[in-house]
Amino acid sequence: MTILVIEDDRKTGDYLKKGLTESGYQVDLIRNGADGLHQALAHPYELIVLDVMLPGLDGWQIMQALRAKRDLPVIFLTARDHVRDRIHGLELGADDYLVKPFSFTELVLRIRTLLRRGVIRESDVFQVADLHVDVLRRRVTRQGTDIALTNKEFALLHLFCKRQGEALSRTLIASEVWDMNFDSDTNVVDVAIKRLRAKLDQPFDIKLIHTVRSIGYSFGASGDSH
CATH class of the missing domain: 1.10.10.10 (Winged helix-like DNA-binding domain superfamily/Winged helix DNA-binding domain)
Known part of the structure; x- marks a missing residue:
């Protein structure tokens, strides 16, 4: 299972890559929005973990561009914890929304759930x-x-x-x-x-x-x- 992590915070990105790799996933880590979107469209990932506040393109823009071309599970992982941010992320087509600071165990459980479910989502x-x-x-x-x-x-x-x-x-x-x-x-x-x-x-x-x-x-x- 290949996962793309788009996260600009170096400590968080490295932590995610190490933890998810140890959990049995193949992980690519990209640290800016433009390269993240290019990578997401160029390779057949099973799932994307996406930050919102990114240099270049932000997570909202990436999500919008991604949904116009591909349909795969996406989890927003972000410090933006307002209800309106959660709603906006889900409206753009995200499958899940997890707020930082987060439990790594919870993240892995959510990833497993989405990968079992596949890309079939209920319409909003x-x-x-x-x-x-x-x-x-x-x-x-x-x-x-x-x-x-x-x-x-x-x-x-x-x-x-x-x-x-x-x-x-x-x-x-x-x-x-x-x-x-x-x-x-x-x-x-x-x-x-x-x-x-x-x-x-x-x-x-x-x-x-x-x-x-x-x-x-x-x-x-x-x-x-x-």
Whole structure:
């Protein structure tokens, strides 16, 4: 497994290269942004550990340029610990964000998790017909109109967006959204669907939530709702 570390702090960079090499990885260390981006695009690395504050190109610029050309796991490792920085890094396409000072053991565990998972990442933004869902900002709009949802309604919509076109049973929905086993005497799913439809579908021509007879519900821009 080959890892690229882009880190300008000499002590941190050397520590990372030594520790990751001893953990069984082949490690290349680059100490500035421009060379780091060139190296990342020129070689088939399995994962990149990326600092934000770098000479030349910063980590944000590297991430943006990298995602336009390649899809591989990236962990930001940085002293920038504001929530807005974390959100920005994840919005740019990073898979993880670890703040300095950091635990080397935690870093290795996160690297192993990402390498097992591969490059398949869950989308942060969904567009279904005229519906726009921004998961990170928890913002939902249709035709440019903001739609306010409760936490459970948002979780339900997020599930629908991830499973577009699938017939989802009430049991599955209850398990995923409420973390509960579905009881046939409980109508919590149907009530939540009714409330979500009132906000998401009723004011608009295109209906997105569809009842699948004898099964449950499906979500998408086509299909017959009942």
